[in-house]
Amino acid sequence: MGAITSLHLALLDWGPMARLGELFLRRFCYTALLRDGLMRAALFEVDGRPAGFVAYTDHSIAFHRQAIRRHAAYVAWLVALSVLRDPRLVPRLLGAVRLMFARRAEGHLGQDPLGEVLAIGVLPEYRTPAFVHRTGLRIGEELIAHVVAYFRRVGVDRMRAVVDAPNKPALLFYHHLGGRFEPYERAGEPMIQVWFDLVGATAPEVGAGTSVSSRGGG
Numbered sequence: 193m194g195a196i197t198s199l200h201l202a203l204l205d206w207g208p209m210a211r212l213g214e215l216f217l218r219r220f221c222y223t224a225l226l227r228d229g230l231m232r233a234a235l236f237e238v239d240g241r242p243a244g245f246v247a248y249t250d251h252s253i254a255f256h257r258q259a260i261r262r263h264a265a266y267v268a269w270l271v272a273l274s275v276l277r278d279p280r281l282v283p284r285l286l287g288a289v290r291l292m293f294a295r296r297a298e299g300h301l302g303q304d305p306l307g308e309v310l311a312i313g314v315l316p317e318y319r320t321p322a323f324v325h326r327t328g329l330r331i332g333e334e335l336i337a338h339v340v341a342y343f344r345r346v347g348v349d350r351m352r353a354v355v356d357a358p359n360k361p362a363l364l365f366y367h368h369l370g371g372r373f374e375p376y377e378r379a380g381e382p383m384i385q386v387w388f389d390l391v392g393a394t395a396p397e398v399g400a401g402t403s404v405s406s407r408g409g410g
Contacts, residue, residue: 193218193222193223193226193233194218195235195242195245196222196233196235196242196245196247197214197217197218197222198242199235199242199244199245199313199315200217200222200245200247200311200313201214201217202313202315203313203314203315204311204313207311209221209247209310209311212271212274212281213274213277213278213281215270215273215274215277216267216270216271216274219270220259220263220266220267220270221247222247224263224266225259228259228262230249230251230255230258230259230262231247231248231249231255231259231310232247232248232249232342233245233246233247233248234246234248234335234338234339236314236331236334236335238318238327238329238331242315243314243315243318243331244312244313244314244315244318244331244332244335245311245312245313245335246309246311246312246335246336246338246339247309247310247311247312248307248308248309248310248339248342248343249307249308249310250304250305250306250307250342250343250346250348251304251305252304252305252306252307252308252352253303253304253306254304255308255310305343305346305347305348306348306350306351306352307339307343307348307350307351307352307390308351308352308353308354309336309339309351309352309353312332312335312336312353314331314332314335318331319331319332332365333369333396336369336396337396339351340388340390340396343390344390344391348390349389349390349391350387350388350389350390351387351388351390352385352386352387352388353366353371353385353386354376354378354383354384354385354386355383355384355385355386356381356382356383356384357375357382357383357384358382363384363386366386369388369396370388370396371386371387371388371396372386372387372388373385373386373387374386374387
């Protein structure tokens with residue numbers, strides 16, 4: 193999963209998962225959690241080169257609690273090792289932990305399965321109008337189509353993405369796909385929940401990408 197880890201760090205290094213550092217992201221998020229089936233990931237390649245990725249789960253409500261409960265000792269070891277390698281990670285680690293524990297208040301959303309797009313990114317050169325015009329590929333939409341197809345296959349009927357309120361490009365992307373926006377706050381940080389009804393009119397209607405390769409349990 194090195195390619196996905198590299199893309200995640202290059203494109204979303206400010207996000208809650210990447211705040212924990214490269215070691216944690218690679219060995220816990222994109223190894224242990226994929227092996228457990230708590231999280232899945234997909235890579236989009238163009239001419240054999242990584243171009244974009246998505247990470248997602250159908251355990252949205254219990255995802256973080258289950259992950260920490262199953263791997264508490266391993267998480268502690270990875271965090272300690274990451275800090276020893278780079279003490280500058282401490283503020284970022286504290287911020288990530290604060291966001292994770294803030295999710296305890298999400299029980300009002302109901303029960304799993306609830307699908308969530310945890311992270312999605314496409315390299316800038318594959319988002320340009322020139323590339324889209326030349327290839328007809330809208331990689332972000334192809335990745336979302338891949339996620340939606342999986343959720344529908346396993347019986348998930350709701351999907352959300354949680355976006356930082358200032359992240360206008362991501363909000364425009366989800367608006368284009370027909371998402372329903374809802375103001376949201378996590379650990380004091382303003383965010384937007386974007387909702388899709390996967391059995392109704394708000395489900396993204398985009399084509400399935402043939403270059404998407406999925407990783408994870410199930």
